[in-house]
Amino acid sequence: MAAFSGPAKPLLSLNPQEQAKFQKQVAQVRQRAAQQEKLTPGVVYVGHIPRGLFEPQLKAYFSQFGTVTRLKLSRSKKTGNSKGYAFVEFESDDVAKIVAETRNNYLFGERLLKCDFMPPEKIHEELFKDWDVPFSKPSYPAVKRYNKKRTLKEKLRMEKRFKNKEKLLRKKLAKKGIVYNFPPLVGSTPVCTPTFLERRKSEVAEMNDDDEDNEITFKQPVLDIKEEIQEAQTPIRSGKKRRRRRSKQ
CATH class of the missing domain: 3.30.70.330 (RRM (RNA recognition motif) domain)
Structure with missing residues (x-):
């Protein structure tokens, strides 16, 4: 059809x-x-x-x-x-x-x-x-780009970039008159060795044994509580004695 x-x-x-x-x-x-x-x-x-x-x-x-x-x-x-x-x-x-x-x-x-x-x-x-x-x-x-594995050449380039940023930041702070010392962005990581731990302990001990105290303290006399109560209860009398008036007979 x-x-x-x-x-x-x-x-x-x-x-x-x-x-x-x-x-x-x-x-x-x-x-x-x-x-x-x-x-x-x-x-x-x-x-x-x-x-x-x-x-x-x-x-x-x-x-x-x-x-x-x-x-x-x-x-x-x-x-x-x-x-x-x-x-x-x-x-x-x-x-x-x-x-x-x-x-x-x-x-x-x-x-x-x-x-x-x-x-x-x-x-x-x-x-x-x-x-x-x-x-x-x-x-x-x-995040993936930052955490990826890098070669030695790439690590050195990244370290150089961080140092340049740190220099610019310090210049900006100095230009504005801000005195602020902060640790460098790139630095050697301290290795936790026994000698490092001993040196750290000795530094803490020296800080604790320091007798010099630069803080100013004010000592106030401590009053006895009983004395304060007695002073409050005893009324103050003047030295002059009042004369009694004699009644007229």
Whole structure:
């Protein structure tokens, strides 16, 4: 059989007098079907996600309600672990509203899921940015570069760079009038030998045996408590004696 391609042929009415009315009704039905095909997507915020649930598990769980077009799980940039919330976009906003209504406060994995329908005006343009990019753990290139094994030539170059930084730092401090002595950034590491330990012990002993005391102390006389109480109780009398008035007879 030959395959026919092209636009659909116009339908004919059984009554030729009602052909125009019939064509109008057919156009309305076709327009209604086209509108039903263009569904408005809806986004649901999902919070309190249990541990161990990631993009594949969440998509498999929410796909039982309807077609999931996009899903974005929020992750930490440092560790890559889940932050506990995600955004799920459904093909139809009606399905999204049903999910937000039925799954909110639903006990799942010893946690109560929080599902809220997000209106279109509150959805950011970059909410689903890189949602389809597979997750890869942070590599920390700077840490790997610093901890890598170096040859003797690379170690000498690194030591020279540290010394130049130290010189610049000391010049900046001197220019600002700051007098501060700090140990060099690059120096020989002391080896903990028995002689080194003995020398260190002798230095500590000399510091403890030092009798010189540069601190100024003020000694105050300590009064006896009984004397203070007696002084407070005895009233102070003047040296002059009052004369008694004689009564007139």
